Amino acid sequence: MKEGVLEKLKILAESAKYDVSCASSGTTRRHKEGMVGSASGWGICHSFTSDGRCISLLKIMLTNYCIYDCAYCINRRSNDIRRAIFTPAELIELTIEFYRRNYIEGLFLSSGVVRNPDYTMERMVHVAKELRTTHRFNGYIHLKSIPGASQELVHEAGLYADRMSVNIEIPTEENLRRLAPEKDYKSVYQPMRYIQQGVLESAEERKRFRHAPRFAPAGQSTQMIVGATEETDRQILELSSSLYQRPSMKRVYYSGFIPVNSYDKRLPALKQVPLVRENRLYQADWLMRFYGFRADEIVDDAYPQLDLEIDPKLAWALRHPEVFPVDLNRADYEQILRVPGIGVKSAALIVATRRHSRITASTLKKMGVVMKKAQYFITCGELSIQTVNEVSPEHIRRLLVPRRKEKTGSPDQLSLLFPE
Amino acid sequence: MLVFRYDKSFEGLLTAIFDAYTRRTFPEQLIGPGEPLPMFASELFDVLTDTQKAERVWRGLGKKLRREGCNLLTHVWLSETAGCDDLLLRYIRKVFDSSGDVSTDFADRDILEARNIALKVSREAEHLRQFVRFRKAADGTFYAPVSPIYNALPLAIPYFRDRFADQRWLIYDLKRQYGYYYDGQKAREIAFADGETPPGDELTEEQMDADERQFQTLWKAYFDSMAIQERINPQLQRRQMPRRFWKYLPEFNF
Numbered sequence: 150m151k152e153g154v155l156e157k158l159k160i161l162a163e164s165a166k167y168d169v170s171c172a173s174s175g176t177t178r179r180h181k182e183g184m185v186g187s188a189s190g191w192g193i194c195h196s197f198t199s200d201g202r203c204i205s206l207l208k209i210m211l212t213n214y215c216i217y218d219c220a221y222c223i224n225r226r227s228n229d230i231r232r233a234i235f236t237p238a239e240l241i242e243l244t245i246e247f248y249r250r251n252y253i254e255g256l257f258l259s260s261g262v263v264r265n266p267d268y269t270m271e272r273m274v275h276v277a278k279e280l281r282t283t284h285r286f287n288g289y290i291h292l293k294s295i296p297g298a299s300q301e302l303v304h305e306a307g308l309y310a311d312r313m314s315v316n317i318e319i320p321t322e323e324n325l326r327r328l329a330p331e332k333d334y335k336s337v338y339q340p341m342r343y344i345q346q347g348v349l350e351s352a353e354e355r356k357r358f359r360h361a362p363r364f365a366p367a368g369q370s371t372q373m374i375v376g377a378t379e380e381t382d383r384q385i386l387e388l389s390s391s392l393y394q395r396p397s398m399k400r401v402y403y404s405g406f407i408p409v410n411s412y413d414k415r416l417p418a419l420k421q422v423p424l425v426r427e428n429r430l431y432q433a434d435w436l437m438r439f440y441g442f443r444a445d446e447i448v449d450d451a452y453p454q455l456d457l458e459i460d461p462k463l464a465w466a467l468r469h470p471e472v473f474p475v476d477l478n479r480a481d482y483e484q485i486l487r488v489p490g491i492g493v494k495s496a497a498l499i500v501a502t503r504r505h506s507r508i509t510a511s512t513l514k515k516m517g518v519v520m521k522k523a524q525y526f527i528t529c530g531e532l533s534i535q536t537v538n539e540v541s542p543e544h545i546r547r548l549l550v551p552r553r554k555e556k557t558g559s560p561d562q563l564s565l566l567f568p569e
Numbered sequence: 570m571l572v573f574r575y576d577k578s579f580e581g582l583l584t585a586i587f588d589a590y591t592r593r594t595f596p597e598q599l600i601g602p603g604e605p606l607p608m609f610a611s612e613l614f615d616v617l618t619d620t621q622k623a624e625r626v627w628r629g630l631g632k633k634l635r636r637e638g639c640n641l642l643t644h645v646w647l648s649e650t651a652g653c654d655d656l657l658l659r660y661i662r663k664v665f666d667s668s669g670d671v672s673t674d675f676a677d678r679d680i681l682e683a684r685n686i687a688l689k690v691s692r693e694a695e696h697l698r699q700f701v702r703f704r705k706a707a708d709g710t711f712y713a714p715v716s717p718i719y720n721a722l723p724l725a726i727p728y729f730r731d732r733f734a735d736q737r738w739l740i741y742d743l744k745r746q747y748g749y750y751y752d753g754q755k756a757r758e759i760a761f762a763d764g765e766t767p768p769g770d771e772l773t774e775e776q777m778d779a780d781e782r783q784f785q786t787l788w789k790a791y792f793d794s795m796a797i798q799e800r801i802n803p804q805l806q807r808r809q810m811p812r813r814f815w816k817y818l819p820e821f822n823f
């Protein structure tokens with residue numbers, strides 16, 4: 150490999166790292182004769198950076214040159230940073246060599262805009278096409294669509310990519326235009342629609358012809374920056390919720406705003422990245438996708454912001470004491486899922502066990518139920534004296550708010566896993 | 570107290586279960602060769618491992634449990650935790666002695682415990698899929714050393730066989746001194762005989778492909794560049810990537 154690749158890799162990884170989505174899930178593809186690799190379906194994290202984020206794909210930019218000037222972006226044209234361009238051959242070799250060593254699941258390619266959106270998109274598609282056809286690469290490919298790219302190019306991209314994404318970045322159009330004067334919602338939603346069309350058409354085709362080409366089989370995802378503008382969690386979650394209504398939309402990612410361009414006065418001067426808020430948004434998102442919650446149950450007029458001290462499921466439960474206690478020996482799965490401290494796995498165990506035996510408090514703990522929380526919201530045969538209706542919600546809240554660690558102040562409660 | 574002695578193989582365990590049912594007496598404890606007899610042992614029965622008996626038990630289990638149920642049993646066995654054979658014996662008895670499907674009665678301590686152990690083993694197998702790192706040797710073989718806490722390597726092999734089907738590789742468990750070699754067609758279990766040098770933590774400079782160091786350097790550079798200083802959180806990193814895996818990761822040891 151030629152000299153200079155190491156420097157390019159550093160520069161273009163630095164430039165790509167703020168795009169949070171790492172997941173490589175959604176496609177299962179067994180190995181094919183004469184091809185390199187497979188896709189595992191659930192998305193494997195092969196490493197974790199020192200900030201604790203998953204590395205699943207080689208997330209990299211084709212180039213960080215950009216003609217646009219988005220206020221929140223490190224790569225904006227007015228920044229004086231080191232710039233580089235990968236040749237397709239360099240990028241392909243890196244991807245395949247990393248892949249063969251089990252470092253990565255595949256490639257996540259994005260790019261700054263050079264000349265114009267179509268010119269840029271064409272180069273990205275070229276890399277994906279070369280990987281798939283000439284190099285027979287069967288691993289995962291995520292392509293970020295360039296805002297404003299043409300339908301033809303998006304369509305071609307979908308033939309080689311497993312997943313595509315277009316980032317909304319800012320939760321209202323007005324603020325997007327203020328911070329990214331070259332962009333508007335049309336430039337975001339248009340390619341999203343193209344992707345959706347491609348996915349739906351290919352699904353139709355494949356019903357009739359089994360071998361019709363697959364189009365972005367892992368659908369699409371998007372990202373919003375949190376805390377760069379004044380939108381409430383309610384606005385953010387309502388937008389996510391409406392995005393999830395779209396058939397091909399698989400994931401919405403939330404990225405706590407990092408002031409990379411602190412000189413730009415249109416942006417707030419945050420002392421700290423809003424990591425707790427970001428985490429709460431992921432938990433709320435999780436509630437919508439796996440726990441049957443609607444956005445307006447999590448945030449509403451009276452509570453437009455997520456509670457930073459307690460997780461959104463507990464917050465909901467404390468606002469709705471009338472729903473509790475839930476009788477674990479009788480209630481539906483859906484009701485059990487709403488109990489703080491009970492997650493998807495333990496709820497399934499409870500329901501399975503009930504066909505044989507009565508659930509008692511002593512087995513719950515070993516099933517993985519967090520009794521510290523759950524105890525106030527359940528009954529299971531025994532007399533329960535301490536439910537949320539006897540003890541007040543305010544009191545339970547005081548008991549459950551984690552006491553702040555004096556020393557570190559670091560958010561060690563923080564994890565992208567849902568704490569149940 | 571009745572004690573069965575067997576050869577500490579999975580087939581041996583299944584044979585023991587077969588024998589217990591034919592004898593209609595069940596051991597209260599299982600021991601391996603050379604293990605001291607428990608103090609209150611009143612009778613010792615020596616199990617002779619028999620593939621046919623083992624297969625009959627396994628087929629019987631296949632009929633009563635679904636495939637996940639049988640998988641769970643192998644996971645528990647591979648945990649190698651103390652007493653996991655006694656647990657399996659009790660579990661399998663419960664399966665055979667009940668008319669319905671007991672495997673979902675998690676109010677039963679043994680059933681729940683077996684499930685929890687199996688979960689830990691399958692997490693370890695996932696860790697192998699995540700953190701195995703191949704180094705390319707000069708002869709073109711890709712080599713990865715591992716030392717998982719549970720004997721989870723066999724569970725991860727299907728993933729490697731599928732994904733790396735067009736390259737030769739060797740994954741070697743240094744703790745248990747055995748591994749799997751894939752020759753481009755088939756993966757088979759291998760161990761190194763006495764007198765042969767088993768592979769180690771790292772390939773030597775002579776063994777290594779000329780480009781290998783370069784790709785490790787590139788990977789480490791990429792890994793370091795991805796960290797966002799404003800978000801540093803080593804606790805979160807360690808929770809998701811336990812320390813014990815770090816020694817084989819080029820992103821940490823180079």
Ligand code: SF4
Pocket residue numbers: 215216217218219222223224225226260261262329
């Ligand atoms: S178009 Fe993309 S790369 Fe260019 S400044 Fe905007 S966000 Fe950054």
